Amino acid sequence: MIELWMSVKIALRALRVNKLRAFLTMLGIICGIAAVIAMIAIGAGARQVISEQIASIGSNLLLVLPGSTTAGGLRTGAGSAATLTMGDLRAIRAEAPSVALAAPTVRGTAQIVFGNLNWSTAVQGTTPEFLEIREWPVVNGRPLTQTDVDGTARVALLGQTVAEQLFGAEEPVGRLIRIRQVPFTVVGVLERKGQSPQGSDQDDVILVPVRTAQRRLFGGRTPDSVNSILIKAVGAEALAAAQEEVTALLEQRHRIAPGKDRDFTIRNLSEMLAVSEQSSRTMSLLLGSVASISLLVGGIGIMNIMLVSVTERTREIGIRLAIGARRRDILLQFLTEAVLLTIVGGLLGIVFGVSGAAAVSRLLGWPTLIAAEAILVAVGFSAAVGIFFGFYPARKAASLDPIQALRYE
Amino acid sequence: MVVQLSDISRDYQVGEQQVRALRGVSFAVAAGEFVAIMGASGSGKSTCMNILGCLDRPTGGRYLLDGVEVGRLPGDDLAALRNRKLGFIFQGFNLLPRTPALENVELPLIYARVPAAERRRRALAVLEQVGLAGRADHTSSQLSGGQQQRVAIARALVNQPTLILADEPTGNLDSATSAEIMALFQELNRGGITIIMVTHEAEIAACAGRSITFRDGQILSDLPAGQGRA
Numbered sequence: 021m022i023e024l025w026m027s028v029k030i031a032l033r034a035l036r037v038n039k040l041r042a043f044l045t046m047l048g049i050i051c052g053i054a055a056v057i058a059m060i061a062i063g064a065g066a067r068q069v070i071s072e073q074i075a076s077i078g079s080n081l082l083l084v085l086p087g088s089t090t091a092g093g094l095r096t097g098a099g100s101a102a103t104l105t106m107g108d109l110r111a112i113r114a115e116a117p118s119v120a121l122a123a124p125t126v127r128g129t130a131q132i133v134f135g136n137l138n139w140s141t142a143v144q145g146t147t148p149e150f151l152e153i154r155e156w157p158v159v160n161g162r163p164l165t166q167t168d169v170d171g172t173a174r175v176a177l178l179g180q181t182v183a184e185q186l187f188g189a190e191e192p193v194g195r196l197i198r199i200r201q202v203p204f205t206v207v208g209v210l211e212r213k214g215q216s217p218q219g220s221d222q223d224d225v226i227l228v229p230v231r232t233a234q235r236r237l238f239g240g241r242t243p244d245s246v247n248s249i250l251i252k253a254v255g256a257e258a259l260a261a262a263q264e265e266v267t268a269l270l271e272q273r274h275r276i277a278p279g280k281d282r283d284f285t286i287r288n289l290s291e292m293l294a295v296s297e298q299s300s301r302t303m304s305l306l307l308g309s310v311a312s313i314s315l316l317v318g319g320i321g322i323m324n325i326m327l328v329s330v331t332e333r334t335r336e337i338g339i340r341l342a343i344g345a346r347r348r349d350i351l352l353q354f355l356t357e358a359v360l361l362t363i364v365g366g367l368l369g370i371v372f373g374v375s376g377a378a379a380v381s382r383l384l385g386w387p388t389l390i391a392a393e394a395i396l397v398a399v400g401f402s403a404a405v406g407i408f409f410g411f412y413p414a415r416k417a418a419s420l421d422p423i424q425a426l427r428y429e
Numbered sequence: 430m431v432v433q434l435s436d437i438s439r440d441y442q443v444g445e446q447q448v449r450a451l452r453g454v455s456f457a458v459a460a461g462e463f464v465a466i467m468g469a470s471g472s473g474k475s476t477c478m479n480i481l482g483c484l485d486r487p488t489g490g491r492y493l494l495d496g497v498e499v500g501r502l503p504g505d506d507l508a509a510l511r512n513r514k515l516g517f518i519f520q521g522f523n524l525l526p527r528t529p530a531l532e533n534v535e536l537p538l539i540y541a542r543v544p545a546a547e548r549r550r551r552a553l554a555v556l557e558q559v560g561l562a563g564r565a566d567h568t569s570s571q572l573s574g575g576q577q578q579r580v581a582i583a584r585a586l587v588n589q590p591t592l593i594l595a596d597e598p599t600g601n602l603d604s605a606t607s608a609e610i611m612a613l614f615q616e617l618n619r620g621g622i623t624i625i626m627v628t629h630e631a632e633i634a635a636c637a638g639r640s641i642t643f644r645d646g647q648i649l650s651d652l653p654a655g656q657g658r659a
C-alpha cells in the first residue's frame with residue numbers, strides 16, 4: 021500500500037485539475053456541517069440559559085399553594101382560599117423531617133414612592149429563610165433578620181430593577197420609601213437574578229418581613245394567612261418524601277378526610293424546570309436532525325461526483341493498473357479524494373457554522389454555545405461521510421478491468 | 430528465456446457464442462531479443478500481448494515470465510510483476526492528462542515505493558535517454574505525438590524492466606516519427622532490453638530481429654527478419 025501521504029498528494033492533484041467542481045461538491049458538505057454546528061450551538065445556548073434559570077430558582081424546591089376548596093357545594097378559586105397560615109408554616113418547619121427550610125410569602129402589588137419618583141411592583145412579605153432557599157445574596161446592605169420579622173420592622177430589600185427605577189445611581193441603603201403610604205427603610209439590595217423560566221423579571225420585587233406585610237400592607241380580614249409556602253428539601257432524593265410529609269401534615273391540620281379534595285396544592289418546581297429542559301433538548305435534537313439531513317444530502321453529492329469522476333478517469337485507472345498499481349492503491353486513492361473533499365468541506369463548514377452562530381447571537385440576541393466536542397464530532401462526521409459515500413465509487417474504480425479501462429474512450 | 434508460452438489459449442464468452450481469440454500459441458523469447466508480432470486485425474495479437482503483460486489470464490496453457498509461472502499468481506503479485514519486470518507502450522500513448530511529463534514518468538516508481546528524490550533523479554535520467562531532457566514540465570497537450578510516445582517509453586523504462594511490450598507503438602504516428610521511435614527501440618534493444626512489439630506494417634517489423642505472424646489465434650510463421658540483432 022502506498023503511503024497515505026502519497027495518496028493525499030495524488031488526490032490533491034486530481035482535485036486541483038477541476039477546482040470549481042471540487043468546490044461545488046464541497047459546498048454540500050460545507051452547508052451541512054455549518055448547519056449542524058450552528059443548530060447545535062443554538063440548542064446548547066438555549067439549554068444553558070435554562071440551566072442558568074434553574075440555578076437562579078434554587079434546587080430541590082416545593083411550592084405549597086392554597087387550592088380550590090369545596091365548602092357546602094361552592095367551589096372557590098385557586099389561591100383565593102385563605103387556607104394556608106403561619107401555623108401551617110410552623111408545623112412544616114417543626115414536623116417534616118425531609119424539609120430543610122420553609123419560607124412564607126404574602127404577596128401584593130403596591131405603588132412605591134421615593135421622593136418624586138414612583139414605581140409599581142410586587143411586594144413580598146417573607147422570612148430570612150426565603151433568601152437562603154432561593155440562594156439569593158444581598159449585594160449591598162444587609163438581609164432580613166428574624167428580629168425584623170418578630171418586631172414587625174418597616175424595612176425593605178430591593179430587587180435590582182426596583183433599585184434602578186427609584187434610585188438610579190444613588191445609594192438606596194438607609195433611604196426611606198413609601199409602600200402604600202407606609203414608610204419603610206431600605207436596608208439592602210438583592211443580587212441580580214434575571215429572567216425567570218416563565219420570562220418574568222425576578223428583580224422587579226421588594227421583600228419585607230412577613231408580619232409587616234400582613235399587618236401593615238395586605239393582611240385585611242385574615243392577617244395570619246399566607247399566599248404560599250416555599251420549601252427546600254434536605255436533598256434531591258428527599259424531595260418526594262418532603263412532598264408526602266407536607267401533604268400528610270396539611271391534610272391532618274386542615275382536617276381533610278382521606279379521598280376528599282385537598283384545600284392546597286404542592287408543586288414540584290424542580291420537576292417543572294426539568295420538563296422545560298427536556299423540551300429544549302427535544303427542540304435541539306430536532307434542529308440537529310434537520311441539519312444532519314443536509315449533511316446527508318451533501319454526502320450524496322460527494323458520491324455522485326465521485327462516480328462521475330471514476331467514469332471520466334477510467335483510462336487513467338487503466339494506466340495506473342497497467343503500470344503496477346494494486347487494486348488497493350486505486351481504492352485508497354479515490355477514497356482519499358472523497359475524504360479530502362469532506363474534511364476540507366467540513367473545516368470550512370465549521371468556520372461558517374461558528375460565524376453563523378455568532379451572527380445569530382449578535383443579530384437576534386439568541387444565546388449560542390459552541391462546544392469543542394461539537395466541532396470534533398463535526399470533523400469526525402464529515403470524514404465518516406467521505407468514507408461512507410466515497411467507498412462505493414472507490415470500489416468501483418478499483419474493480420475495473422485494466423484492459424477494458426485502457427480501451428475506454 | 431524471458432518469456433515462454435506453451436499452448437496458450439484464450440476464449441471469450443460473448444453471449445451464447447464463444448470467441449476463441451488464441452488457440453494454442455507457443456513461443457519463447459530469449460533475453461535481448463527484439464520480436465515483432467504481425468497479423469491481420471482480429472488475429473489475436475493484442476490478446477496475446479495482454480497475457481504477456483499480465484493484464485489478462487489465459488484460459489489454458491502455461492506462461493513463464495522470467496522463469497516464474499504467472500498463471501496462478503494472485504492479483505497483487507501480478508501488479509508487482511507489471512511494475513518491476515514489464516514496461517508498456519500503447520498505440521494511444523496513454524499518458525495521464527494535464528500531468529507533466531516528469532510526473533508521468535515517475536508514476537511506476539511511486540507504486541514501487543521509491544523515495545521522492547530518487548524518483549525524480551531516475552525519471553529525469555530516462556527522459557534524457559529518450560531525448561526529452563528539456564520537456565520534463567510539459568503536459569501531453571504541449572507535446573507532439575512523437576514526444577508523447579517518447580514520454581511513454583521513458584515511463585516504461587524507468588523501473589528497468591526485463592521486458593518492454595509495445596502494442597502498435599507507431600500506429601498513431603507519421604512515418605518520419607515512426608522511424609525515429611523505431612531507431613530509439615533499436616538503440617534500447619542494443620542496450621540489452623528485450624522488446625516485443627505488435628505492428629501490421631512490414632517496414633516497422635523489419636526493424637525487429639524476428640517476426641511472428643498470427644492468423645486466427647494461431648501462429649502462422651516465426652521467422653528471423655532482415656536487420657536488427659538476431
Ligand SMILES: Nc1ncnc2c1ncn2[C@@H]1O[C@H](COP(=O)(O)OP(=O)(O)O)[C@@H](O)[C@H]1O
Nearest residue numbers: 441443448450469470471472473474475476477
Ligand atoms: N474482451 C473481449 N471480449 C470478446 N471478444 C474479444 C475481446 N477482446 C478481443 N476479442 C476478440 O478476440 C479476437 C482477437 O482480438 P485482438 O487480440 O484484439 O486482435 P488484434 O489485436 O490482433 O487485432 C477478435 O476476434 C476479438 O473480437
Ligand SMILES: [Mg+2]
Nearest residue numbers: 471474475476
Ligand atoms: Mg490489437
